[in-house]
Amino acid sequence: MLTVYIPMDSVACAVGADDVAQRFAEEAARRGMALDIRRTSSRGLFWLEPLVEVDTPHGRAGFRTVTPEDVSGLLAIDMAAVRDHLLSIGLVDELPYLKSQQRLLFARAGLTRPLSLDDYLAAGGYQGLEKAAAMSGDDIVANVLDSGLRGRGGAAFPAGIKWRTVRQAGADSKYVVCNADEGDSGSFADRMLMEGDPFLLLEGMTIAGLAVGATRGYIYVRSEYAPAIAVLRQAIVIAREHGYLGDNVAHGGHDFDIEVREGAGAYICGEETSLLESLEGKRGTVRAKPPLPALQGLFGQPTLVHNVLSLASVPLILARGAAWYRNFGMGRSLGTMAFQLAGNVRRGGLVERAFGLTLRELVLDYGGGTASGRPLKAVQLGGPLGAWIPPSLLDTPLDYEALAAIGAMLGHGGAVLADDTVDMGRMARFAMRFCAIESCGKCTPCRIGSTRGVEVIDRLLAAGNAEEKSRQHALLDDLCLTMQHGSLCALGGMTPFPVQSALKYFPADFGLTSQENAQ
Amino acid sequence: MTPEQQTAVEGLLRSHAAAPGGLLPLLHAVQDQLGYLPPAAVPLIASAFNRTRAEIEGVISFYHDFHTEPPARHTLRLCRAEACQCMGGEALAAQLRDSLGLPDEGVSADGELGLIPVYCLGACACAPALELDGRLHARVTPDKLRQLLQGLKGGEGAC
Ligand SMILES: Cc1cc2nc3c(=O)[nH]c(=O)nc-3n(C[C@H](O)[C@H](O)[C@H](O)COP(=O)(O)O)c2cc1C
Ligand code: SF4
Ligand code: FES
Numbered sequence: 281m282l283t284v285y286i287p288m289d290s291v292a293c294a295v296g297a298d299d300v301a302q303r304f305a306e307e308a309a310r311r312g313m314a315l316d317i318r319r320t321s322s323r324g325l326f327w328l329e330p331l332v333e334v335d336t337p338h339g340r341a342g343f344r345t346v347t348p349e350d351v352s353g354l355l356a357i358d359m360a361a362v363r364d365h366l367l368s369i370g371l372v373d374e375l376p377y378l379k380s381q382q383r384l385l386f387a388r389a390g391l392t393r394p395l396s397l398d399d400y401l402a403a404g405g406y407q408g409l410e411k412a413a414a415m416s417g418d419d420i421v422a423n424v425l426d427s428g429l430r431g432r433g434g435a436a437f438p439a440g441i442k443w444r445t446v447r448q449a450g451a452d453s454k455y456v457v458c459n460a461d462e463g464d465s466g467s468f469a470d471r472m473l474m475e476g477d478p479f480l481l482l483e484g485m486t487i488a489g490l491a492v493g494a495t496r497g498y499i500y501v502r503s504e505y506a507p508a509i510a511v512l513r514q515a516i517v518i519a520r521e522h523g524y525l526g527d528n529v530a531h532g533g534h535d536f537d538i539e540v541r542e543g544a545g546a547y548i549c550g551e552e553t554s555l556l557e558s559l560e561g562k563r564g565t566v567r568a569k570p571p572l573p574a575l576q577g578l579f580g581q582p583t584l585v586h587n588v589l590s591l592a593s594v595p596l597i598l599a600r601g602a603a604w605y606r607n608f609g610m611g612r613s614l615g616t617m618a619f620q621l622a623g624n625v626r627r628g629g630l631v632e633r634a635f636g637l638t639l640r641e642l643v644l645d646y647g648g649g650t651a652s653g654r655p656l657k658a659v660q661l662g663g664p665l666g667a668w669i670p671p672s673l674l675d676t677p678l679d680y681e682a683l684a685a686i687g688a689m690l691g692h693g694g695a696v697l698a699d700d701t702v703d704m705g706r707m708a709r710f711a712m713r714f715c716a717i718e719s720c721g722k723c724t725p726c727r728i729g730s731t732r733g734v735e736v737i738d739r740l741l742a743a744g745n746a747e748e749k750s751r752q753h754a755l756l757d758d759l760c761l762t763m764q765h766g767s768l769c770a771l772g773g774m775t776p777f778p779v780q781s782a783l784k785y786f787p788a789d790f791g792l793t794s795q796e797n798a799q
Numbered sequence: 800m801t802p803e804q805q806t807a808v809e810g811l812l813r814s815h816a817a818a819p820g821g822l823l824p825l826l827h828a829v830q831d832q833l834g835y836l837p838p839a840a841v842p843l844i845a846s847a848f849n850r851t852r853a854e855i856e857g858v859i860s861f862y863h864d865f866h867t868e869p870p871a872r873h874t875l876r877l878c879r880a881e882a883c884q885c886m887g888g889e890a891l892a893a894q895l896r897d898s899l900g901l902p903d904e905g906v907s908a909d910g911e912l913g914l915i916p917v918y919c920l921g922a923c924a925c926a927p928a929l930e931l932d933g934r935l936h937a938r939v940t941p942d943k944l945r946q947l948l949q950g951l952k953g954g955e956g957a958c
Binding site: 290291293294295326327329462463464465466467468471503504505506541542543544545546547558559560561562563564565578579620621622623624625628629630651660664694696697698699702707710714717718720 | 819820821822823824826827848854857858861862863864865880881882883884885886917918919920921922923924925926928930933935936937938
């Protein structure tokens, strides 16, 4: 019997994967042909979606951007001659884009069915938890510390230190909270992982629960990710049925259970304290720190808050060992990073690599430059609070420290490409406006400053003479400084980054000469 | 609120008010069932959660997802974030403005289509993206948008 693999990832479906799967079923029925249609996760090679794969003696071969109209032709071809088909991309694992990656977190992407526990177990799933269940909490924490894992949500704080703090905190109840608010434009790795490999996240959270002594976990997922929410809820039921959640998890003598909570369309709820307020049923107003959430988090109890990818890294660290994990990466940036290529990019998708590649390799070698074929103007790295990086800085290595040195940040690893038709004056204005729309309102520089920022940028762009331009420019610089230093959290504090980088590298888009800008 | 709406809210309150931090799940559940959050439900919610009406209203108004008026028959959520902007998302916004007279946000003159801006749908590798009546569409071209809108007019498969 022929087996075809078609992703059920929501974005693959948004470009037609469901329609293609349905046509396969219809065509097979019409021909009285036995066909096994497996709905897998996505490989993350989004420019090829819908990517349909078939088994061949040498491995899985793929067909790109398949439409329902292509299906009948695909069923007619001789599997020995797969390569000759117009849409053939040959063996998927041999694609340089994929072959050169180091897929640890996304090892199963495109291969397994998201809700098949059997697929998960057959591909190494729950080995980390089995080990953890037999260890002391201190030993689990020591493993995470040794691995050098840093939070993948943006701030890159060493995970092990947070685990130790929560573990050592004395309290009746503790919580593990997964931050799945992924609001950054250009980011979709959390979404892919939750939709495609939900048990991995559940396993990571469960290990975290055992380590810090928590019995309850929450996954706070943004409401825009309805399919991920549905998949996670089903996965939780399955995990419970098989003893991977609930009482006496994995026979280790500890209880742990997880609930999925849906966000409500507020970007700021990705900030961890705002997220906790939201989980408590309040407005998502940012809390002042201290107290740290690790000591007084959800409902005032010690709480371990982590991004999806941080938690999903944990099962591998436990299963393969901290030393093995440290083999990937460089300096203080250890392990792999899930980069995401988005926007005006020829080959948009997920690139999981050990830290150390440069922005050029990511954007040009993997991404293939712009989709439009026009010159690349800038790359925004790390979401809406990240700087716009000009092509002249493409050789910057993609690690936390090197990026900080050029005033940029890796954030959650998303890279948005813009071609030369994009007006950086407008993008700067958008950054301020976004901040105004999403501000939680707690502090003045952000709440008021962002609105004033939009106005100043409007005046700067409209200014008719050099004198007025330079007045508005000075005002904007001043405002950015105030926001940067006077805001409670990074929404107000980092909105100046996209604004100032746009001004610095693309003064012409503001009607400024570079000299005026240098003043 | 109609008596049916009131019964629905009371039923949902019974299953949600006791859960720790259960207010957002409750608000989602009410909105899923009734299509919006009727202002007259606020006092009921406040008393079930033992919080003030101002607090409940404060929560509802904080989150972009919650609406206190009935929605249009169809809802289009157009992504206006950076990756989509860089791939023609703004042209789609302009198209809606020109063809339906819809500004960035609002309801079409015939009351059929509500437009809501969103900031990232996680489809940034296949930008631009939009969500129509809960269904995600990516690599949206002006032509595709026209077809989608046409499809709504056809009536079938609406709702
Ligand atoms: C405005 C703002 C938005 C944020 N959004 C997210 C987000 O969507 N996902 C996330 O994991 N962290 C986000 N963070 C970072 C969190 O506050 C926090 O650092 C993170 O959840 C900690 O997890 P980690 O240690 O695994 O990175 C955001 C921070 C700020 C200031
Ligand atoms: S910077 Fe903005 S979002 Fe952050 S706490 Fe202040 S007002 Fe709220
Ligand atoms: S920016 Fe539009 S889907 Fe992410």
